[in-house]
Amino acid sequence: MRARTVVLIATLTALLAACTERTNYNTLLIQADSLMNLQPDSALHALESIPTGRLNTETDRAYHALLLTQARDKNYIRQTDDSLIQVAVRYYDSMGDATMKARAYYYWGSVCRDMNKILVDDKN
Structure with a gap:
């Protein structure tokens, strides 16, 4: 009985470690977005x-x-x-x-400003 309990605990611990090792990056992105206005330096570090x-x-x-x-x-x-913002655009x-x-x-406009680049609308 005692050996079964030890094996069960060891198995559950291994399963828990395997499941928690994966990171949900979508959650990290949402957290970074929530930090953006008040703590943009922390958001940048997280991203x-x-x-x-x-x-x-x-x-x-x-x-x-x-x-x-x-x-x-x-x-x-x-x-x-x-090129980075172009992915999002x-x-x-x-x-x-x-x-x-x-x-x-x-x-994208902010990046173009930094680059001293003027956007041209090709659609018209």
């Missing part, structure tokens, strides 16, 4: 600690790109390349979320 290779969905990659661009802007870091252009699309375009 930079997320390995981009571990962002498995296109949604997470676009959200991360948007938040990282926003955090850099709020921390007065001059951005000289718009392309994604939110294809989705129906007008709020996120506007946010992506706003920060």
Whole structure:
């Protein structure tokens, strides 16, 4: 009876360790977003600690790109390349979320400002 209890506890401990080792990056992105206005330096640190290779969905990659661009802007870091924000702009252009699309375009404009680049509307 006692050996069974020890084996059961050891098995449950191993299962718990295996389940908790995975990180839910979407939760980290949401937490970073919530820090953005009051503690943009903390948001930037959290976003930079997320390995981009571990962002498995296109949604997470676009959200991360948007938040990282926003955090850099709020921390007065001059951005000289718009490839990161372009990930978010392309994604939110294809989705129906007008709020996120506007946010992506706003920060694309901020990056263009940093680059002394003028946006041209090719659609008209």
